[in-house]
Amino acid sequence: MDFSTPAHVRELVTRVEHFVRHEVIPVETLSGATEDGLPADVFHTLRAKAQAARLWAPQLPPELGGLGLSLSELVPVFEAAGRSLWGPVALNCAAPDEGNMHLLHLYATEEQKAQYLLPLAAGRVRSAFAMTEPPPGVGSDPSMLRTTARRDGDHWVIDGHKWWTTGADGAAFLLIMARTDANTAGQSGATIFIAPSETPGIEIVRRIPHMGGSTPGGHCEVRLHEVRLPASSVLGQVGAGFSLVQARLGPARLTHCMRWTGIAQRALEIATQYAAERSAFGKHLSEHQAVAWMLADSATELHAGRLMVSHAAWLLERGEKARRETSMTKVFVAEAVNRTLDRAIQICGGTGISRDLPLSEWYEAARAFRIYDGASEVHRMVIARDIIKQYGE
């Protein structure tokens, strides 16, 4: 085991931290200004500054304008970017674009890369990933996919109803998961299509009102009425949709953990500062054991989470599926981040609840992390199934 961080990664972490502290955090308070969060001019200026500072897209290969880091190397870099909810957006490594770029890089044809991946990598457009459907469609259970795509000559025609499609309003294109083989049930016979947003039949019904702050393009409900796409719109192979989803979700779950650890670490620092400066009952809060232990528990959980993320990233880099490890990591980090934010608010008392500090905003935003990319209960089910199967063997 080698826990050292390579020099080029350490140097990058320092520069990302500096950028987030001096460029991103000062504009955080503007994040409620529009329904996309930051005002458009602030958003574009931040991104231009990140490009000029050579911090753009650490996860992408250099030929796509990125910094070419491995998944393991991304762990501290994404945490540094994630110290603000807007850091990853500024660096073009936020969800859902980051996961979509990964998927397109792995499976898109040269023509698809030129049309969709290059502009996305350059930050000229945004994208969305449309899998989840309102009940009774697919949610936690992938086999419940109801959106269909039927072949019609050289085209496919998609009908369906999606929601929670993050970023769909204003995205240049959607990756749409649809069932292409009506005769197969369960987790086969599905395909991912790349659909330009202006394709007739794609209707953005609404941005779903939700807890947590604004995000570019919102979280949308989308109707698909006879959306007609050429056969060249298939991403990867017809029928391979679920294996592509797994290829996207494995690393994407880890990168979510990396970014959210940045917010949780910052919350711990804010709570520590408050506890060190504020007094009650004749001493600083930090000298009360109940408060000190909350700080210790948060630091310990974040440390454990980082090690779990690094280990799962290392397994994925070796070509292993690491289903159990990525599920364990997702459950643990999502819950540790939520506990850390909860403790930070508790330590800061009324100030923690107020909007004078960013803790309450982060607390609201982080709650969804225990649900998206697999609810904690579903990941526990995956882990338990694996353990029980191994016991049977």
Ligand SMILES: Cc1cc2nc3c(=O)[nH]c(=O)nc-3n(C[C@H](O)[C@H](O)[C@H](O)COP(=O)(O)OP(=O)(O)OC[C@H]3O[C@@H](n4cnc5c(N)ncnc54)[C@H](O)[C@@H]3O)c2cc1C
């Ligand atoms: C902020 C946000 C952004 C999202 N972005 C996207 C996106 O960009 N694209 C996309 O396709 N989807 C997106 N989603 C959807 C997300 O992936 C789903 O919400 C998630 O998969 C859960 O599905 P569901 O909401 O239908 O919950 P359900 O399937 O209705 O489950 C509800 C609850 O039931 C429990 N449960 C389910 N199965 C089990 C089980 N086996 N054992 C025990 N308990 C269980 C869990 O507690 C779960 O939370 C997003 C969701 C949110 C909140």
